[in-house]
Amino acid sequence: MRRRLRVLVTGAAGLVGAEVTARLAAAGHEVTALVHRTPVLVGNDGTPLEAAGVRCLTADVTRPRLGLSEADHEALAGGIDRIVHCAAITDFGRPEEDYQRVNVDGTAHVLELARAGGADLVHVGTAYVCGERDGLILETELDEGQRLANAYEASKLRAETLVHKARADGVRSAVVRPSIVVGDEHTGVVRDYKNIYVVLKLTTEGKVRSIPGQYEARLDLVPVDYVADVITQVTERFDEAAGRTFHAVGAPLTLRDFSDVMAEYPSFQVPRFVPPTSFDLGRLPREERVYYERVVALYESYFRRRMAFDASNTAQLVARPAPGGGQDFLRRLIDHCLESGYLGAPLPGVADVLARLDLTGADVSGPAANDANGAGR
Amino acid sequence: MTSHPNPPCPTEDATRSTVYAIVGAMAPMTGVELADETTLVADLAYDSLRLIELTLALEQGFGLPELPQEETAMVTTLGDIVRMVAAARRQEAAR
Numbered sequence: 001m002r003r004r005l006r007v008l009v010t011g012a013a014g015l016v017g018a019e020v021t022a023r024l025a026a027a028g029h030e031v032t033a034l035v036h037r038t039p040v041l042v043g044n045d046g047t048p049l050e051a052a053g054v055r056c057l058t059a060d061v062t063r064p065r066l067g068l069s070e071a072d073h074e075a076l077a078g079g080i081d082r083i084v085h086c087a088a089i090t091d092f093g094r095p096e097e098d099y100q101r102v103n104v105d106g107t108a109h110v111l112e113l114a115r116a117g118g119a120d121l122v123h124v125g126t127a128y129v130c131g132e133r134d135g136l137i138l139e140t141e142l143d144e145g146q147r148l149a150n151a152y153e154a155s156k157l158r159a160e161t162l163v164h165k166a167r168a169d170g171v172r173s174a175v176v177r178p179s180i181v182v183g184d185e186h187t188g189v190v191r192d193y194k195n196i197y198v199v200l201k202l203t204t205e206g207k208v209r210s211i212p213g214q215y216e217a218r219l220d221l222v223p224v225d226y227v228a229d230v231i232t233q234v235t236e237r238f239d240e241a242a243g244r245t246f247h248a249v250g251a252p253l254t255l256r257d258f259s260d261v262m263a264e265y266p267s268f269q270v271p272r273f274v275p276p277t278s279f280d281l282g283r284l285p286r287e288e289r290v291y292y293e294r295v296v297a298l299y300e301s302y303f304r305r306r307m308a309f310d311a312s313n314t315a316q317l318v319a320r321p322a323p324g325g326g327q328d329f330l331r332r333l334i335d336h337c338l339e340s341g342y343l344g345a346p347l348p349g350v351a352d353v354l355a356r357l358d359l360t361g362a363d364v365s366g367p368a369a370n371d372a373n374g375a376g377r
Numbered sequence: 378m379t380s381h382p383n384p385p386c387p388t389e390d391a392t393r394s395t396v397y398a399i400v401g402a403m404a405p406m407t408g409v410e411l412a413d414e415t416t417l418v419a420d421l422a423y424d425s426l427r428l429i430e431l432t433l434a435l436e437q438g439f440g441l442p443e444l445p446q447e448e449t450a451m452v453t454t455l456g457d458i459v460r461m462v463a464a465a466r467r468q469e470a471a472r
């Protein structure tokens with residue numbers, strides 16, 4: 001075994017953080033798992049992590065000293081060799097200041113801890129800091145003046161920029177940038193159904209039937225176990241990784257691939273991707289418009305992008321081959337969703353539930369409830 | 378929306394039973410006994426998408442305008458929803 005490291009993992013209860021914690025502990029390292037609201041660590045396959053050598057610490061990255069007392073902060077700083085920074089707000093559509101506080105200020109506070117303790121930092125960024133750039137995206141590129149699609153991407157760019165700047169005053173760091181994190185490469189299993197899964201659900205259930213986008217657009221899906229392997233290797237082999245960035249990405253799938261694979265499942269509806277210029281929100285039925293506005297619109301930019309991620313640094317450092325699979329991998333992900341019941345067994349819709357409760361009339365809420373199709377609102 | 382007489386100011390108790398009915402009927406997990414402390418995610422298995430649908434159901438069921446995201450994001454228990462909906466109904470009634 002390599003030297004036993006003392007590692008702090010932030011966001012350790014998260015999808016990626018829990019898998020990284022499990023790997024580091026299994027390799028014999030001493031892990032301090034920084035947790036926030038959720039104090040329990042559950043692996044991607046749903047089993048609780050009960051590894052020896054993992055100590056949980058509740059803290060809040062938005063607060064100075066992570067909300068710890070001066071003495072506790074000092075003790076923590078003095079007792080770690082490396083920090084893996086996974087904590088972030090990863091869902092879309094939150095108020096801008098949430099991303100600033102957690103993703104940017106949180107990273108600044110983690111950098112302070114690294115500086116105080118002389119610890120090395122493995123920062124988990126996102127491949128989508130590339131924003132709406134087209135073409136081949138290199139690991140060496142960061143701020144190329146690109147347009148960013150949302151406050152999440154913008155905050156992750158600012159955070160990664162802070163990490164780079166801190167190198168000047170001595171904080172050694174490496175950056176790992178996953179693309180869209182999805183289920184296990186071989187089993188398709190995933191613990192949390194978020195981002196692309198939500199769009200899959202809305203479309204396959206026919207709740208969203210058209211999406212502005214281009215069939216040639218590409219989505220890069222990467223298995224969570226591969227992402228955790230890359231982060232773990234970068235952490236263990238930090239001396240080789242220091243100062244560099246590693247794309248943790250999979251094989252890109254076009255929206256045509258998505259459409260073709262979805263059509264193989266008899267129970268699925270298949271969405272149409274329509275040219276953004278001819279998409280008319282006003283023509284959608286009310287329910288579909290609401291799903292569009294509150295969910296799909298958050299991801300719209302991703303249905304137009306055609307970038308590809310170069311992963312030379314990762315290929316050089318990490319022993320495990322980059323995930324491939326394309327359409328087969330997508331089938332595996334969908335099959336798991338069907339087995340787990342996430343897809344294929346839709347819950348009753350809003351209109352059905354309200355009708356069953358007899359709440360579509362005026363009895364509860366006065367005359368406004370008669371406005372059933374939302375006209376005039 | 379403005380031409381009808383104002384309904385009497387709705388109270389939390391009047392709102393509670395309807396909120397319970399909607400939250401229970403929309404819940405992915407059935408057969409759970411509901412109380413103000415019941416949590417949407419841990420006890421009733423709501424995920425992010427079903428929470429959006431629940432928001433829609435509450436808006437339509439109570440005839441409310443769109444509930445702001447800052448408020449819906451703060452909700453974790455059934456009691457939180459009762460308070461949020463009651464406040465929104467009072468606001469509507471005051472208009």
Ligand SMILES: NC(=O)c1ccc[n+]([C@@H]2O[C@H](COP(=O)([O-])OP(=O)(O)OC[C@H]3O[C@@H](n4cnc5c(N)ncnc54)[C@H](OP(=O)(O)O)[C@@H]3O)[C@@H](O)[C@H]2O)c1
Binds near residue numbers: 011015
């Ligand atoms: N998932 C993806 O598709 C994806 C893609 C590219 C990059 N990434 C990056 O990978 C990293 C991990 O992502 P993930 O999917 O594992 O995210 P996740 O499942 O949402 O986990 C994020 C973790 O951060 C914690 N956290 C949030 N606010 C915090 C605070 N104020 N103080 C301390 N901890 C806090 C959360 O804890 P609580 O829930 O208890 O608050 C949660 O455990 C993130 O940096 C993300 O940007 C993710």
